[in-house]
Amino acid sequence: MIPLLTFLVLALTSLVAAYDGSETLSPRSVNTKYGSLRGIIVHFKTYDRGSVSSGSSKSSSSSSSSSSSSSSSSSLPKSNSQQLKPVEVFLGVPYATPPIGSLRFMPPVTPAHWRGIKLANRFGPVCPQKIPEFVLSTESARNYSGKAGGKSNAENQLPEGRVAYLKRIIPFLRNQSEDCLYLNIYSPFSQA
Known part of the structure; x- marks a missing residue:
């Protein structure tokens, strides 16, 4: 559970760092087994590729600079900035009935169906x-x-x-x- 939580938090913090605060309601609703959902469209800011470090791009002093410059010039665009594409996001989508009361410490139970369109634009609670x-x-x-x-x-x-x-x-x-x-x-x- 901890490694999964670590991965999810790292992925989320990476997205938050690139998030420009611009979001709009999704133009479509998605039908699920339990009801319809409408999410949001999240837009990201443009960032400079030179400022993003992958950690694996350390150059070796023994590598040939001519071979690396020819391969990078043919495979990379001239611009040094990158625009991330918008993402459709559905937040807080229930996948089971809340495990409270008699359902506490029991296997997950199928969630109840909902009527209408559920707006999925806010994070659900995290487990304690x-x-x-x-x-x-x-x-x-x-x-x-x-x-x-x-x-x-x-x-x-x-x-x-x-x-x-x-x-x-x-x-x-x-x-x-x-x-x-x-x-x-x-x-x-x-x-x-």
Whole structure:
């Protein structure tokens, strides 16, 4: 569960970094087994390819510069900026009945059908998470917990990257509930 959560949060933070704040209601509704959905179209800002580092583009001093320059000039466009295409997004789509009451700790149950068109434009709650107290007590997490403090012993024992990661995911963990069985679906947007 933790590796999947890590992947999802990293993917989400990457999308958030490129998000330009521009979204519109999707022009279409999608029929599902349980009812109709209408999502949103999310637009991204243009970014400079030179400013995005993949981590694997370190050049070796032994490599030939003539072969690398000829291959890159033929395969890459002249422009150094890239426009990401819009994405159709369906947020908070239920995939099971909320696991509360008598359904707590039971296998998922098929969700109820809904009438009309469900607007899927807001994230559903996340499942309850155990967040280390030192992350909640730092200045950067003040809005989440209302607390502030210095470095703890636990924070000093973790790698710096892990601490930074934990602090980055706090905004995505604010809305926690046992009623957390929701999907966020991202699809390339194509105008038909």
